[in-house]
Amino acid sequence: MGGKPSNIDLYYLAMRHTSAAKENRKGFLESNERLEYLGDAVLGLVVAEYLFNKYPFKDEGFLTEVRSRIVNRENLNQLSKKIGLEEIIQFNGHMKGSKQSFKSIYGDALEALVGAVYLDKGHKFAKNFILKKLIIPHVDIDMIISTDTNFKSKVIEWSQKENKVLNFEVTELDSKKHFKKFEAKLFVGKKQISVGHGLSKKKAEQDAAEKSCQILNIE
Amino acid sequence: MGGKPSNIDLYYLAMRHTSAAKENRKGFLESNERLEYLGDAVLGLVVAEYLFNKYPFKDEGFLTEVRSRIVNRENLNQLSKKIGLEEIIQFNGHMKGSKQSFKSIYGDALEALVGAVYLDKGHKFAKNFILKKLIIPHVDIDMIISTDTNFKSKVIEWSQKENKVLNFEVTELDSKKHFKKFEAKLFVGKKQISVGHGLSKKKAEQDAAEKSCQILNIE
Numbered sequence: 001m002g003g004k005p006s007n008i009d010l011y012y013l014a015m016r017h018t019s020a021a022k023e024n025r026k027g028f029l030e031s032n033e034r035l036e037y038l039g040d041a042v043l044g045l046v047v048a049e050y051l052f053n054k055y056p057f058k059d060e061g062f063l064t065e066v067r068s069r070i071v072n073r074e075n076l077n078q079l080s081k082k083i084g085l086e087e088i089i090q091f092n093g094h095m096k097g098s099k100q101s102f103k104s105i106y107g108d109a110l111e112a113l114v115g116a117v118y119l120d121k122g123h124k125f126a127k128n129f130i131l132k133k134l135i136i137p138h139v140d141i142d143m144i145i146s147t148d149t150n151f152k153s154k155v156i157e158w159s160q161k162e163n164k165v166l167n168f169e170v171t172e173l174d175s176k177k178h179f180k181k182f183e184a185k186l187f188v189g190k191k192q193i194s195v196g197h198g199l200s201k202k203k204a205e206q207d208a209a210e211k212s213c214q215i216l217n218i219e
Numbered sequence: 220m221g222g223k224p225s226n227i228d229l230y231y232l233a234m235r236h237t238s239a240a241k242e243n244r245k246g247f248l249e250s251n252e253r254l255e256y257l258g259d260a261v262l263g264l265v266v267a268e269y270l271f272n273k274y275p276f277k278d279e280g281f282l283t284e285v286r287s288r289i290v291n292r293e294n295l296n297q298l299s300k301k302i303g304l305e306e307i308i309q310f311n312g313h314m315k316g317s318k319q320s321f322k323s324i325y326g327d328a329l330e331a332l333v334g335a336v337y338l339d340k341g342h343k344f345a346k347n348f349i350l351k352k353l354i355i356p357h358v359d360i361d362m363i364i365s366t367d368t369n370f371k372s373k374v375i376e377w378s379q380k381e382n383k384v385l386n387f388e389v390t391e392l393d394s395k396k397h398f399k400k401f402e403a404k405l406f407v408g409k410k411q412i413s414v415g416h417g418l419s420k421k422k423a424e425q426d427a428a429e430k431s432c433q434i435l436n437i438e
Contacts, residue, residue, distance in 0.1 A: 028276050037279035041260075041267035048260035057247050060256035123342045156379065167386055 007120050010035070014112035017091035017105055032112035039115030042123075043071055046130045054141075068153075069144050070135070076107030082138050085109050110134075151209035155186070158218045164188050168208065170201050184208040188216075226339050229254070233331035236310035236324055251331035258334030261342075262290055265349045273360075287372075288363050289354070295326030301357050304328050329353075370428035374405070377437045383407050387427065389420050403427040407435075 005011055014032050016022065021031035047070055051063045069075065080086065089109045091102075118126040135141075159166035167187040184196045184204035193215055196207025212218070224230055233251050235241065240250035266289050270282045288294070299305065308328045310321075337345040354360075378385035386406040403415045403423035412434055415426025431437070 026276070033279040034271065034282070037282050038267055038271050041264040045260040045264045048257055052253065052257050057245070060252040063253070063256050160375065165386055168384055 003121060003125065005120055010116040010120050011113070014039075014116040015085070015089050015109055017089055017109065019092035019102075020090045032109060035112035035115035035119075036108045037115070038118065039111035039113065040071075042118045042126055043111060043114050043130060046127050047071060047135065049127075050131060050135065065150075066141070066145055069147070069150075070139055070141070073104045073107050075139070076110050077104065078106075079134060079138055080106035080110035083110075083134070085113065150206075151213050152205050154218055155209045155212050155216075158216070159188065168205050170204060173197075186212045188212075222340060222344065224339055229335040229339050230332070233258075233335040234304070234308050234328055236308055236328065238311035238313075238321075239309045251328060254331035254334035254338075255327045256334070257337065258330035258332065259290075261333050261337045261345055262330060262349060265346050266290060266354065268346075269350060269354065284369075285360070285364055288366070288369075289358055289360070292323045292326050294358070295329050296323060297325075298353060298357055299325035299329035302329075302353070304332065369425075370432050371424055373437055374428045374431050374435075377435070378407065387424050389423060392416075405431045407431075 013030060014035050016031050018031040018033055021029040024030045047067050051066055055063065085106060089105060091105060114126060114130060117129050156166060165188070169185045169187065171183050173181055173183055181199050182197065182201050182204035184207065185192055186194045186208040194208045194211035196204050196209070196211060198204035198207050232249060233254050235250050237250040237252055240248040243249045266286050267282070270285055274282065304325060308324060310324060333345060333349060336348050375385060384407070388404045388406065390402050392400055392402055400418050401416065401420050401423035403426065404411055405413045405427040413427045413430035415423045415428070415430060417423035417426050
């Protein structure tokens with residue numbers, strides 16, 4: 001590790017959010033989005049292989065689930081801040097608030113950085129960088145595994161594979177009468193599959209989704 | 220290219236569909252699913268990088284879209300048959316028809332083969348294999364690009380990012396009166412966004428999704 005960058009411009013580009021895109025000589029607006037696209041794939045492979053080797057007797061459902069939790073937006077945003085990217089990302093704050101892309105500005109810059117390292121130094125170096133500088137020191141995989149499964153994303157994934165229309169209907173219950181403040185009904189097509197409850201909208205949906213996973217036999 | 224396999228067992232395993240899983244010495248049921256998980260990530264990166272280099276002035280939306288079309292289930296199934304995997308995949312036909320996993324048996328085996336090549340021969344070799352034996356000779360990227368955008372998947376992706384409930388309502392119109400046999404209404408939450416028409420359910424949904432992409436300003 002610790003090699004010097006061969007192409008420093010790539011790293012500058014990786015820290016340039018789309019809101020601060022600059023026109024290059026050919027009139028093409030440049031930001032870190034293309035590097036982010038590449039870095040996302042690099043990160044995906046490196047984490048996939050790491051888990052594949054770490055858990056030789058776990059099935060691919062487990063590996064896929066753990067991987068998606070490691071590289072999800074929130075995790076990458078946190079990781080990005082931990083390694084200090086927050087302080088060097090260039091963006092145009094005037095556009096903040098309006099744009100979807102600001103929700104993942106830190107994680108996207110981290111992916112772009114990974115893309116830059118990959119282009120600059122190759123697969124092996126990028127793999128070492130990701131594992132030794134990012135994942136192993138900063139990601140608590142045991143904790144991630146012990147956290148509850150995200151049943152909502154499971155049931156959504158299933159509905160898309162099966163081409164079914166999935167729908168949640170959430171209502172707020174009368175809070176004086178109920179501890180469980182929200183009720184979520186999960187429909188597949190027009191058929192109600194399950195009802196869940198929880199103290200937040202999100203938890204009620206999770207509860208309904210978990211029940212549906214059992215009822216519909218979704219692994 | 221053309222190197223001999225160092226670990227031939229990996230390749231046998233890659234051709235073993237889950238319906239023909241075998242118990243190994245440690246009592247763990249083995250099929251190609253773990254290799255498929257790994258191969259999917261390898262393929263994802265190699266295709267991502269290939270497009271990144273091939274289209275230096277295209278934005279990441281274009282690259283992501285083209286990549287997802289290249290590695291979609293149907294394409295991988297076809298590619299797998301083209302290179303002859305159909306004849307060597309081992310599966311248990313008695314389970315066919317009932318299982319979701321049979322829909323992608325050929326494409327999954329192709330991904331597993333890529334995973335096996337990657338484990339056996341490393342990243343560089345696997346990259347050459349994917350590009351020179353699979354993508355360049357067998358995938359018509361220009362054709363893939365010129366085909367219409369999949370607006371339905373775009374709008375679904377958007378709804379998940381934004382945490383909105385998306386719903387299609389499709390009705391068959393009276394075919395004596397209408398050329399456009401199906402009508403699809405797209406709802407976000409309870410609000411109807413657009414109406415589409417087409418000669419099939421699928422086309423009507425695509426039409427509604429395309430209109431919604433415009434109305435909702437989805438790129």
